[in-house]
Amino acid sequence: MRRKDNGAPDRDSIQIRHKKGLWLRFIKTFFKCRLPFVWLAAHIVLQFGFITLGVDVTDKTAQLFAGDVSVELVSTLILLIIVNIFASSLSLFVSAVTSARINRNMRRSVLKKVLELPLGFFKKENPRDTIYRIVNNSIVVDSTIMLFIIPLVSAVYQMVLIFGRVFKYDWRLSVAMIVFVPIIAFIAFLFGRINFSISDRDAGIHASLTQRLSEMMTNVPLAKAFAKESSEEEKGKSLTSRLYRLTIKSSWFDQLQNLSETAVNLLQAAVMTGIGMLLLNDGTINTRGWVAFFLFSGTFMNAVTDLTLVWGNIKIIQGGADGLVEIMNAESEPKTGEPCERLSGGLKLNDVRFGYVEDVTVLDGVSCEFPENTVTALLGASGCGKTTLANLLTRLYQPQSGSITAGGKDISGFTLDSYRKNFTVVSQNAMLFSGTIRENLLYGNEDATEEQLYDALQRSGAAEFIERLPQGLDTRLEEYGNNLSGGQRQKLAMARALLADTPYLILDEPVASMDAVAVEDIMNILKEQAADRCVIIIAHSPAVLKLAQHVVVLENGRVESEGEASEVRKDSAFVKDFLREKVGE
Amino acid sequence: MRAKEKTRGMWKRTFSLFGKVRIPWYLYILQVIGGIIAAKVSLLYIPYESALKTGHMDTSDLWAYMGLSLLATAVGIIESVPAFYASAQLARNLQNRMISRSLRLPMPSYEKNASRVISWITLDAGYLDGFIGVLVGFITGIAATVMSIGEMSALDGSLLFIVPIVCVYVIASTWIEGKLMFLRERRGRRAMSEITAYMAEHIGFYRQIKQMNTGKQELERGKKAIDGVYRADIYQAVMTFLVTLFSGSITEMISILVFVFGSVKVRDGTMDISQLAAFESYILVLYQSFSSIPSLYTNIMYYNGTLFYIGGLMSEKEEVYRRGKGMAQQDGDIVFDNVSFGYSDEMPVIKNASFTIPQGKVTMIAGPNGSGKTTLFKLIERFYTPSEGSIRLGESNAEDIHLDEWRRSFGYVLQEPQLFGGTVRENIIYGAEGEVTDEQVENAARLASADGFIKELPGGYGYGVGENGVNLSAGQKQRLAVARALITEPSCLLLDECTCNMDARTERIVNENLFRVMKGRTVVMICHDMRMLENADNVIVLRDGEVEASGEKDEVLKASATLQKLVAANV
Missing domain, CATH: 3.40.50.300 (P-loop containing nucleotide triphosphate hydrolases)
Known part of the structure; x- marks a missing residue:
């Protein structure tokens, strides 16, 4: 099952509650990603120590308030308080370090896993947002342990400890203390349930409203071009007033919840003090017992509140746990197969069928050839499956049936790693990142010499503009290479591809943003390159047809015609039509 | 020098927002009134609570204690209703103004702000309420401080010397906390922005990474970014340790002071134990209300930081749409x-x-x-x-x-x-x-x-x-x-x-x-x-x-x- 890409995470979490075994699988993933067990143990010991100390402080305070103002008691109490201050700070410190270590280990494991996944795991073409969210979500393990498990255990430990202390004074007091706990828990649960479904729905609406607001802001240039500022402003106002009503509604609900919780707590306090006073008045307990009971009942109630709050955290956790479990249990790209050295020979498809989703066939029995030492043009209308075919050649996806061979050998027999080393793909959307031009060029080709670098720049035509930059190769690119023009980015990508020097070179519509002169230049480079390799160019520019030696035409997921360029010009209806439209032949 | 100028500009920008957005002042005034009433109720309740705490009570004390608890709840609601209305209304008004302004910015200003304006509108519009909320807290804080000092002096003036000690400690620890938190946040934000940039720029090209077979390289880079966040987290842990050691220990400090000096007076017989308990409670109320005073600056600067950018957006000039003349039917070349x-x-x-x-x-x-x-x-x-x-x-x-x-x-x-x-x-x-x-x-x-x-x-x-x-x-x-x-x-x-x-x-x-x-x-x-x-x-x-x-x-x-x-x- 694929993850929904932009739906509200909270909607997912509702389904999770019904997904049996999620928690078990979730806990199992903990162990896949080395947890810092030593730190965790230290944290738990400190936490328990801190709680125990706190109970002692309350006990001694009770003694003081009961009238014992002896120097001995006061100094013991003060000593305890000071130790408690240190214990609390230290406990926080250790807990923060533990969190940091959990998060680091989780992020590393998740990132590693993400990089190993097959592309088909992600529904979207560009899975950036999904991945970003997943890696961010990896803190869910930390939240589970530090915001759920440990606080839960701590609160229970504190309650038990207090119950024990109060029991020592009188058993009836301890009973009075716990009698209301189930009711409080029930109310918290009830509100939790209602709140869950309300806030779940609201979160969905909220997300879609903010989504529309942000889209509006990205489309400001469009509004300007059509002079629609005022009507857009009206739309914006209606969005913000819907957001406003939503906020007010949920605030009122919070008030209601707050009120009912306070009411129960008050009732609880009334009953406790009432019983305590009765026992005090008839002499069953002494003042000290009463004071201790009064102070402890306060801390006890706090522990109960903590417990209900902790349950609230479960919602945060569920949202993220789903994604994490799914990704950690997803199947990685296989590492099996035979490693291959530099491959050679043409690529051949035999009756290949493929579709991204069931029922929608993209390639419907494709058989064709990309001969070695040749530039092959892969042509076809948009949506005919050209890019999909390239994705199969680089094994981003597996054919559903049929086979692909390289130099006569089935490509699925090779390890992915060694196989992909034989390919370079240049697409319209070149991966450039902030860093120097040199760093960008050497990405994927660390071993290239300076000489090879200049050679590749010359041949790709990038040398011309780089030489004009004051810092040349050491010029820093901004994010995504935003300080270059589209054509310049393309040339850099081309230079990087030439530098990689692989036996197979695929250019996926690289020429849309290049002028005719540049296209011709590239085709000439390619022909030169094709002397000892297999080059595939996916495009529909006339210049490509003119210079390609071999042509494959796809139509509706099938091969419409294939052969030498001159033959295809004669045979293919698509190409004839194409030439008539574009060049007027 | 530049930092100072920026600070001055910051105030100007934030206050300039006040003139540009409709602010539901009456709701904020209600908040102040509610806050003062709430403080009064919590002070009224202390004598009865202390009686119960020390076992010196009768049934009427219990009823008073219960009644005041109920009253406190009611006042709490009176205080928070105007608060959430004010917050939601102000956010909406500011959002509307920001949308209107962004739509009419000249292109260069729009492009300068475009990527961030979305988060200003969807996430940060609430900061103006935060800013005013700090002022509201400040006013109620002063009122509550004064009231609690009054109660304490009525109880036992000779222990009042603890008040200035607490106040000085609060001021000092707030100052230290502000410094440490600033360092902490800055370090954390820097590390997070690095990992965000890595995600956007590298992992964004997932397909290309697969095609170029550079997964291992990317994992190494990613680990570097992750380790950066880890180091920042550890740094934060150290800072948090220091902060809690100073300012997390104030209530304990108060208890120690009251117990030490109070127990002497109880031994003398000049004070009874329930007065000591009451004194402790009063001074805790004082601490809570007083602490909004020195942290005023830190809190305000926190909101100011974000409002600086929103104020910047709001002070950008809009395009001038109406000029000298309209388009004629036949316009020419x-x-x-x-x-x-x-x-x-x-x-x-x-x-x-x-x-x-x-x-x-x-x-x-x-x-x-x-x-x-x-x-x-x-x-x-x-x-x-x-x-x-x-x-x-x-x-x-x-x-x-x-x-x-x-x-x-x-x-x-x-x-x-x-x-x-x-x-x-x-x-x-x-x-x-x-x-x-x-x-x-x-x-x-x-x-x-x-x-x-x-x-x-x-x-x-x-x-x-x-x-x-x-x-x-x-x-x-x-x-x-x-x-x-x-x-x-x-x-x-x-x-x-x-x-x-x-x-x-x-x-x-x-x-x-x-x-x-x-x-x-x-x-x-x-x-x-x-x-x-x-x-x-x-x-x-x-x-x-x-x-x-x-x-x-x-x-x-x-x-x-x-x-x-x-x-x-x-x-």
């Missing part, structure tokens, strides 16, 4: 007179461009990549103002003509059109004024050769195109953009590579329709396909931002070496 322009001062994109785009004719703008063709279009649309020279329409200077009317008379179709997440129909009628009939929509779609594919979509014209049109192919999006431009019946059409993603057949049909419909009106087109020269009357050739040649097609073909080269490469 578009004339560029020695126009220069660059997005930044160092890098001019257009240099001394002079040419004429004749009215009612088809003009083609040709030139190699990066020669400034699209920038010319943006200047024609008046998204940017030339840094030198002027643009004229007929006899009038463009700057004198109403901006909205000007833009409405141009239809602009981009290479990568912007669609929004509504239906096909909504996207097509976007630019149209008033009611649009289905016939008009279908007619525009037909001219853009889009009616065929639209009818096959589930829901037809009601089909949701998805955010930025993700549910459509690039060619389909271009066809919708053409339809959208045609439905406004522009007097001038600007086409920027607008058919480059269509297949050859569609491209021919769309072009034929365009030139037929626009006959007699002005068309300016950017294209790489030199076949389109056939349709052009005039040509402007750009090279490196300079006009190499312009004028009638045949003359330019003779004069321009660049154009000749482009044509030769194409056929």
Whole structure:
């Protein structure tokens, strides 16, 4: 099952509650990603120590308030308080370090896993947002342990400890203390349930409203071009007033919840003090017992509140746990197969069928050839499956049936790693990142010499503009290479591809943003390159047809015609039509 | 020096917001009143609580204790209702102002802010309420502090010396906390922004990483970013340790002081134990209310930081829409007179461009990549103002003509059109004024050769195109953009590579329709396909931002070496 890409995470979490075994699988993933067990143990010991100390402080305070103002008691109490201050700070410190270590280990494991996944795991073409969210979500393990498990255990430990202390004074007091706990828990649960479904729905609406607001802001240039500022402003106002009503509604609900919780707590306090006073008045307990009971009942109630709050955290956790479990249990790209050295020979498809989703066939029995030492043009209308075919050649996806061979050998027999080393793909959307031009060029080709670098720049035509930059190769690119023009980015990508020097070179519509002169230049480079390799160019520019030696035409997921360029010009209806439209032949 | 200036500017900007946004002051006043009442109730309750705490009570104390607890709850609600109304109303008002302003920013200011304005509107609009909330807390804090000192002096004036000690400690620890927290936050933010940048720039190219087989390299880089966050987390842990040691221990400090000095007085017999307990409670109330005073500055600066940017947005100048005159029916040629322009001062994109785009004719703008063709279009649309020279329409200077009317008379179709997440129909009628009939929509779609594919979509014209049109192919999006431009019946059409993603057949049909419909009106087109020269009357050739040649097609073909080269490469 694929993850929904932009739906509200909270909607997912509702389904999770019904997904049996999620928690078990979730806990199992903990162990896949080395947890810092030593730190965790230290944290738990400190936490328990801190709680125990706190109970002692309350006990001694009770003694003081009961009238014992002896120097001995006061100094013991003060000593305890000071130790408690240190214990609390230290406990926080250790807990923060533990969190940091959990998060680091989780992020590393998740990132590693993400990089190993097959592309088909992600529904979207560009899975950036999904991945970003997943890696961010990896803190869910930390939240589970530090915001759920440990606080839960701590609160229970504190309650038990207090119950024990109060029991020592009188058993009836301890009973009075716990009698209301189930009711409080029930109310918290009830509100939790209602709140869950309300806030779940609201979160969905909220997300879609903010989504529309942000889209509006990205489309400001469009509004300007059509002079629609005022009507857009009206739309914006209606969005913000819907957001406003939503906020007010949920605030009122919070008030209601707050009120009912306070009411129960008050009732609880009334009953406790009432019983305590009765026992005090008839002499069953002494003042000290009463004071201790009064102070402890306060801390006890706090522990109960903590417990209900902790349950609230479960919602945060569920949202993220789903994604994490799914990704950690997803199947990685296989590492099996035979490693291959530099491959050679043409690529051949035999009756290949493929579709991204069931029922929608993209390639419907494709058989064709990309001969070695040749530039092959892969042509076809948009949506005919050209890019999909390239994705199969680089094994981003597996054919559903049929086979692909390289130099006569089935490509699925090779390890992915060694196989992909034989390919370079240049697409319209070149991966450039902030860093120097040199760093960008050497990405994927660390071993290239300076000489090879200049050679590749010359041949790709990038040398011309780089030489004009004051810092040349050491010029820093901004994010995504935003300080270059589209054509310049393309040339850099081309230079990087030439530098990689692989036996197979695929250019996926690289020429849309290049002028005719540049296209011709590239085709000439390619022909030169094709002397000892297999080059595939996916495009529909006339210049490509003119210079390609071999042509494959796809139509509706099938091969419409294939052969030498001159033959295809004669045979293919698509190409004839194409030439008539574009060049007027 | 600069930091100081920035601080001063910061206050100015934040306060400037007060004049620009409607603030529900009466709700904030209610909050102050509610806060003071709440403080009073919590002080009233202390004697009874202390009696219970020390076992010196009777049944009436218990009832009073219960009654005051109930009252405290009620007051709590009275206090919080105006608070959430105020917060939601102020956020909405500010959001509306920000939306209105962002829509009317001149293009350069919009581009400067575009990526962040979204989070300002959706996330940070609540900060102004936070800012005022700090002031509200400050006022109620002072009131509660004064009231609690009054109660304490009524109880036992001789222990009052503890009050200044607590106050000094609170001030000192707030100061230290502020410093440490600042360092902590800064370090944390830096590390997070590194990991965010890594995600966007590297993992964003997931497919390419697979294709280039650089997964291992990326894992190493990613681990570096992750370790950066880890180190920042550890740094934060140390800071948190120090902070809690100082300021987390104030209540314990108070207890110690009260117990030490109070127990002496109880032993003397000058104070009873329940008074000691009450004193402790009073001083805790004092601490809580007083602490809002020294942290005022830190808290305000926190909100100020974000409001600085929002204030910056709100003080940006809006475009001036109404100018001297409107668009006349017969406007004449578009004339560029020695126009220069660059997005930044160092890098001019257009240099001394002079040419004429004749009215009612088809003009083609040709030139190699990066020669400034699209920038010319943006200047024609008046998204940017030339840094030198002027643009004229007929006899009038463009700057004198109403901006909205000007833009409405141009239809602009981009290479990568912007669609929004509504239906096909909504996207097509976007630019149209008033009611649009289905016939008009279908007619525009037909001219853009889009009616065929639209009818096959589930829901037809009601089909949701998805955010930025993700549910459509690039060619389909271009066809919708053409339809959208045609439905406004522009007097001038600007086409920027607008058919480059269509297949050859569609491209021919769309072009034929365009030139037929626009006959007699002005068309300016950017294209790489030199076949389109056939349709052009005039040509402007750009090279490196300079006009190499312009004028009638045949003359330019003779004069321009660049154009000749482009044509030769194409056929």
